[in-house]
Structure formats: C-alpha cells, structure tokens
Amino acid sequence: MSTNIKQQNYQVTTADRANLLQHKSVVLWFTGLSGSGKSTLANAVEAKLATAGKLTYTLDGDNVRFGLNKDLSFTIEDRTENIRRISEVATLISNAGPIVLTAFISPLMKDRQQARDSIGTDKFIEVYIDCPIEECEKRDVKGLYQKARKGLIREFTGISSPYEAPLHPEIVVNTATMSLEDCVEKVITYLSPRINLD
Ligand SMILES: Nc1ncnc2c1ncn2[C@@H]1O[C@H](COP(=O)(O)OS(=O)(=O)O)[C@@H](OP(=O)(O)O)[C@H]1O
Numbered sequence: 001m002s003t004n005i006k007q008q009n010y011q012v013t014t015a016d017r018a019n020l021l022q023h024k025s026v027v028l029w030f031t032g033l034s035g036s037g038k039s040t041l042a043n044a045v046e047a048k049l050a051t052a053g054k055l056t057y058t059l060d061g062d063n064v065r066f067g068l069n070k071d072l073s074f075t076i077e078d079r080t081e082n083i084r085r086i087s088e089v090a091t092l093i094s095n096a097g098p099i100v101l102t103a104f105i106s107p108l109m110k111d112r113q114q115a116r117d118s119i120g121t122d123k124f125i126e127v128y129i130d131c132p133i134e135e136c137e138k139r140d141v142k143g144l145y146q147k148a149r150k151g152l153i154r155e156f157t158g159i160s161s162p163y164e165a166p167l168h169p170e171i172v173v174n175t176a177t178m179s180l181e182d183c184v185e186k187v188i189t190y191l192s193p194r195i196n197l198d
C-alpha cells in the first residue's frame, strides 16, 4: 500500500485530447469463452475504426500474459488480478485518447463489474461474445479444449473453471449464428454515436 501520496492535476485534459483526435474514447470490453471470437472480432472492429480515422489500441489476453501479466496463472485469484490490472491499463490508455478494445475471457461477473466501476460506466461497453461451448470446442483454434479434456490443462474455462455470462451487457453477438461482418456491424452501430464529440 502506498501512503502519503496525493493526486496531481494536469492542465491538458481528456477533453482536450478528444478534441485533438476529433473523437471520444470508450472501452469496448469483449468477454467470452476461449475460441468464442474475442480476438477475431476485436481485430475486425479495430480495423474498421482505424479505416475511419479513429485512434485505437487493443489489449489481448494472450499478448498481455507474455509481458505485464506473465507472473499470473489461471487460478481464480490470478484471473481477478489479471482483470484488475487490465482495467487500470485500459483506463490509462483511454485517458490518453484512443478507443480501447480488450479481449479477455474475464469469466467472473464481479471482476467485470470492478472493471466497469474503475473505468467508469459512461465509458465501459461490455460486449458479450455468446457462443456455445460445443461450438468453441468444435473450433478448438489452439487445440486447448482437446488438451483440457485429456486433463493436460487444469482450470480450463468452461470445463474445469467457471464462466459467468453477463446479465446486462451493452452488446451481445452470437458468433455461432451471426457472420463476422454482422457482428462487426452491430458493434460499430452501437459505438458510432457514443464517440462523436458533442
Ligand atoms: N486454463 C486456461 N483457461 C482459459 N484460457 C487459457 C487457459 N490456459 C491458457 N489459456 C490461454 O489464455 C487465454 C486467456 O487468457 P485471459 O487473460 O483472457 O484469461 S482470463 O481473463 O484471466 O480468464 C486463452 O486465450 P483465448 O483462447 O483467446 O480466450 C488461452 O489461449
């Protein structure tokens, strides 16, 4: 715990940076099972935003676990710490101006609520990638489900570790029934009016 610290205020504000970029920042928080389509969708949404001249940055589970969070495992406690750090990093990047996309399983409701509270409800947009585990397992993009079924990976989400689906996400896309293009369109349609300057 840090003590004897005091918040410092700076002249250049988040609103100044939004004016410079000509768009506001939000945090698009993608959540879903492994293989549900978080990275694929975040990638496609980011590409569409970049083409439209918006500054973006994506934080992805696999990537962040190679660096900042390489000390964390997949126990419930470490997943909570993973999401706590990510929500702090997302806040910093968002305050710098870019639209932030995060692609983490983030399996627990309480951790996503903590992220919503720390990022701010006005900025936090929860995108639930709804995809039945049977479909994720059929895709088995990285061969992890097969390993988990064989008992080679412990605490695997959806098999031996919980996933709590969001109850009131801002956006839901079902990647088992919708095309990637339709999923992207749904996210962009929700997002567009929310990043316009007043
Ligand atoms: N035990 C276990 N359970 C789930 N996932 C596992 C596990 N071990 C490794 N992986 C790989 O780690 C990626 C998920 O990391 P996250 O940081 O998003 O997970 S979490 O939010 O902390 O639950 C996940 O990436 P995605 O498949 O993109 O979801 C996997 O590649």
Ligand SMILES: Nc1ncnc2c1ncn2[C@@H]1O[C@H](COP(=O)(O)OP(=O)(O)O)[C@@H](O)[C@H]1O
Pocket: 032, 033, 034, 035, 036, 037, 038, 039, 040, 041, 103, 139, 141, 174, 175, 176, 178, 179, 180, 181, 183
């Ligand atoms: N509508 C869709 N949206 C996103 N991914 C889809 C969709 N339909 C099929 N997929 C496929 O599902 C897989 C999802 O993998 P990935 O994006 O790595 O998931 P995650 O990041 O959640 O682990 C990819 O092979 C992708 O091509």
